[in-house]
Amino acid sequence: MDVLELNAIHPAQRDLVGGKAADLAALIRLGERVPDGFCITTAAHHRGEVPREEVLAAYDRLGGGPVAVRSSATAEDLPDASFAGQQDTYLSVTGVEELLKAIHACWDSLHSHRAIAYRVAVGVAHESARMAAVVAHLLDDPRFAPEKGDRRRPGAAALTTAPKAAAGILRALARPAAARARVSGEIERLRTHPVADPSSAAELLDLVEEATHAQTRLDRIIWPVVSGLLVSAALPPLLKGIASDDEIHTVLGGMPYNVTIEMDLALWQVAQRATPYREILLHTPPDDLAAAHLAGELPDIGLSTFLDSYGHRSAAEVDVGVPRWSENPAPVFTMLANYLRVTDPEQAPDRRFQHAAARAEAMLAELTRRARRKQAVRGRVTGFFLRRSRELTGLREAGKFAGLYALRDRRRRLLLIGAELQASGLLERADDVMFLTLPELRAAVQRGDDLREVIAGRRSAYARELRRQTVPVALLSDGTDVEALLPARASDGHTLTGTGAASGHATGRARVVRSLASASIEPGEILVAPTTDPGWTPLFLTAGGLVTETGAVMAHGPTVAREYGIPAVICVPGATERIRTGQLITVDGATGTVTIDQPVTTD
Structure with a gap:
């Protein structure tokens, strides 16, 4: 056969159908939604003759109508050579003769000047290239149809958005207090907005599958956030020759109006109320405390109020499969225990934050002078931009924080579906739904497919991956670890080099933490972690410094470290392996180095 349906292509037939057809077939096997279609094989191309009768029969099975004819060469979609745009695609092809003509034209593009030049450039032999062609049904979906009378040119959306962006940014810069009020009001609306869920799993799944139309009124949040990012980004060029990077970072310390810092300080207030129960909270396992809290068996220390505002958060909070703090507050009890270990009033988180804010205000005045x-x-x-940075930059966390409410609703609906499937005997646990794709979940809901064996395999793989000590920062498409290609950084055996992300200099005992669930840290210890996100930031309030293996200067962890006034060095390869808990280390945010008091083994 010279024509194969896409859903009938076997993984071993890549040379027969080309890269594009093989990849589309792989997506179909994974349960993804792929338009119906078929492939004219490389064998037909090699003979130079379109198998007319087979093509017409396959086209008829599609129902005729407009189709796309796309190249699918054997030298295409390769790990190191995508061939993107090098061979031709024809859209809205209608009718038998037009279809046959498009297939011939698609074949001919294998030998176009640009395709030949690309093969030479990437070292692919011309004689090894073979061409198949994919014919796929064009979707008639109103969601993708242009509006009647819509004749906007490319870039028209930007032209529409630009005036709105300019107005929103100028409005926030002119009246920062009003901008902050709009952001806070929208967050509060999302927090208290009543959400009704249907009663059946099928209806719940419809809601989950719908394209996400955020309930957030974006203009109320996005332009104040962008305004803060712009003024902080303007500071280095504006202060060139006037201030060092460390001094600019100091201005950005103790930053007010940051919802993540407000969360951390709110938890500190809970810890203050919990002081009478200090011994219980320090010596009872967090999982037991969490169970007791959910059962209403603990005294009121203000934790319920805290969770009303921040219970939709967690570590790795953008993963819908991760339980929220409102479901499992064990990590919150772990952090409360860390706060209760603080006995020095000067190390109290609110006092440290106040000191960082005072240093920032003093530096702002000095740089203005x-x-x-x-x-x-x-x-x-300069004075205007420095002041606006203090008034608006802290809003940078608000966008993500607001977006977590939609994720909270999505997770709740998935768990309700899981509970119904568990009750019907199709799942062992309600949260098994997190290990299914949406098409698989649809099959379980509508047809009663039993996927427990699939879930068990995925849970096993997930548990295995959780034991992985390190995760590559970046991989090439062929699986190569990018860091393995980089030259080793020079080291004297006791100095590790990364990127300075928060100014300052601190010496303390290292505390290596790979999971927030076990994050016991003494006041003043240097937190060493693979990475951090907002769920980790309560630990920063008592840490003496921060060292991570990955990250970016403007990411959540380093930003909050700056705002707390603790030094941070990020992107230190192998930090959690080369540094051991209890070692005395020095973190220098200015030089981006971590110094250990004894040589580090490199084997």
């Missing part, structure tokens, strides 16, 4: 000495106008502009 320096700018004025250079030039009066520059001084006024």
Whole structure:
């Protein structure tokens, strides 16, 4: 046969059907939604003759109508050579003769000048290239149809958005307090907005599958957030020759109006109320405390109020499969125990934050004076941007925080579906739904498919992956670890080099933490972790410094570290392996180095 249906292609037939057809077939096997279609094989291309009768029969099975004819070469979609755009695609092909003509044209594009030049450039032999062609049904979906009379050119959306963006940004810069009020009001609306869920699993799944139309009124949040990011990004060029990077980072310390910092300080207040129960909270396993809290058996320390505001958060909170703190507050009890270990009033999180804010305000005044000495106008502009950075940059966490409410609703609906399937005997546990794709879940809901064996295999793989000590920062498409290709950084045996992300200098005992669930940290210890996200930030309030193996200067962890006034060094390869808990280490945020008091083995 010279024509194969896409859903009938076997993984071993890649040379017969080409890269694109093979990949589409793989997606179909995974349960993804792929338009119906068929492939004219490389064998037909090699003979130079379109198998007319087979093509017409396959086209008839599609129901005729408009189709796309796409190249599917054997030298295509390769790990190191995508051939993107090098061979031709024809859209809205209708009718038998047009279809046959498009297939011939698609074949001919294998030998176009650009395809030949690309093969030469990437070292693919011309004689090894074979061409198949994919014919796929064009979807008639109103969601993708242009609106009547819509004749906008490419870029028209940007032209529409630009005035709105400019107005929103200028409005926030002119009245930052009002901008903050709009953000807070929208977050509160999302928190208290009543959400009704249907009673049946099928209806719940319909809601889950629907395209996400956020209930957030984006303009109320996005432009104040963007305004804060813009003014903070403007500071380095504006202060060039006036301030060092460390001094600019100092201005960004103790930053107000950051919802993540407000969360951490709110938890500190819970810890203060929990002081009478200190011994119980320090010596009872967090899982037991969580169970007791959910059962209503613990005294009121303000935790329920805290969870009303922040219970939709967690570590790895953008993963819908991860339980929220409201479902499992064990990590919150772990962090409360860390707070209760603070006995020095000067190390109290609120006091440390106040000190960082005072340093920031003092540095703001000093840099404004320096700018004025250079030039009066520059001084006024610098002062304005520095002040606005203090008034708006803290809002950077608000967008993600607001988006977590939709994720909370999605997770709740999935768990309700899981509970119904568990009751009918199709799942062992309600949260088994997190190990199914949406098409698989649809099959279980509508047809009663029993997928427990599939879930068991995936749970086993997940548990195995959780034991993995390190995860590559980046992989090439062929699986190569990018870091393995980089030259080794020079080291004297006791100095590790990364990227300075928060200014300052701190010496303390290291505490290596790979999981937030076991994150016991003494006041003043240096937190060493693979990575961090907002769920980890309560630990920063008592840590002396931060070292991570991955990250970015503007990511959540380093940003919050700056705002707490603790030094941070990120992107330190193998930090959790080369540093051991209890070692005395020094973190220097200015030089991006971590110094250990004894040589580090490199084997």
